[in-house]
Amino acid sequence: MGKALLVVNPSSGHEVGKEYAEAVEQKMQKKYDEVVVKYTEKAGDATAFAKQAARDRFEAVFVMGGDGTVNEGVNGLAEEEFRPKFSFIPLGTVNDLGRSLGISMDPDEAVAQLDYLVEKKLDVGKINDKYFIDVVAIGTIPEAVQAVEPEQKTKLGAFAYILEGLKAVRDNKSYHFSLDIDGERIEQESMAVLVALTNSVGGMETLIPEASYDDGKLHLIVLKGDNLADKLGLLPKVFSGKALDDENVIYRSFEKGRFAVEGAVDLITNVDGDPGDPLPLEISVLPQHLTVLVPK
Known part of the structure; x- marks a missing residue:
């Protein structure tokens, strides 16, 4: 089913990003031919990773992190002509978009939900030359x-x-x-x-x-x-x-x-x-x- 990217912010959610990354990768490997995992180290990394995945025509981009990391992932995809499917595991403090989409705020449950995903369409906001989702x-x-x-x-x-x-x-x-x-x-x-x-x-x-x-x-x-x-x-x-x-x-x-x-x-x-x-x-x-x- 093509390639997928998993972007992990290791500092999100009381620094549990790394703890859940392996479980998410295993779930994704059941759905995609290849899963590439990248860890963010600084602001802007998630945007750059997602943008490159779009230009390489990945099937999907998954993000693990808080609202800021999810925002970065969307900013990497929003301007591209080809936009991979997008999903995420909420690990932040508020996680508004995850709440609206029915994604569990409990990381273990959110990982389990990866077995039962369906496609929906999502509005994206534009603010000057950037994008937002919350x-x-x-x-x-x-x-x-x-x-x-x-x-x-x-x-x-x-x-x-x-x-x-x-x-x-x-x-x-x-x-x-x-x-x-x-x-x-x-x-x-x-x-x-x-x-x-x-x-x-x-x-x-x-x-x-x-x-x-x-x-x-x-x-x-x-x-x-x-x-x-x-x-x-x-x-x-x-x-x-x-x-x-x-x-x-x-x-x-x-x-x-x-x-x-x-x-x-x-x-x-x-x-x-x-x-x-x-x-x-x-x-x-x-x-x-x-x-x-x-x-x-």
Whole structure:
């Protein structure tokens, strides 16, 4: 059945990447004539490995790692004319795309699921000249989340992000955003602007219940709130999946937009959990751009 590439980030998931790599390779050897295994050593390795596999017309590319490693794999495939099928074993802290696709968050179960894979189509987001598969986050809350230390993530998991986000809400700082969304102009003071591809954001699978990984849409959430009480009142609704019903939330589904911030502000984005480009940004969706292999 052709050649397949397995890209392993050995530092993901409490450094269990190497531990599971052999089991995944054995599963893949049952499906493919040849399996090539490569380990990442630095940022950009997974992108380079996936890109070369596409140019060598591999049948499939599998990635083992967190959201950042999965993002790199997709960036290696997205621009290629021939794009191998894509799959992954989630080993990171949040693993939003894995949750949306029904891939188990338990590594042993995720490896077992490799015996029962089917093909699905996956939307890919484009941000300037790069790509994303989860969420673009902008504002004071994403800034705080970006500052979470690796030691905090190892100790507290996704709860470390929640703690830092709560601190940002308490500080009550915001930015003035100018958004052009499918021709609609939105001017809004906000502490957080999110653009998501799936229903799961930050491990919360109910934040955007109507979003799907193959609906051909991007999903915008802008948190308003004129005072601290309004912002704190949003938090229970965010965690319960009812945030979109709140008057202090702007929600739109869209296909293409431009994002800017008022003033001379060097505001960095958080893209799939890692630092992204500063504003302004051009963000669009590539509908059903990749074929993914997911549990039946």
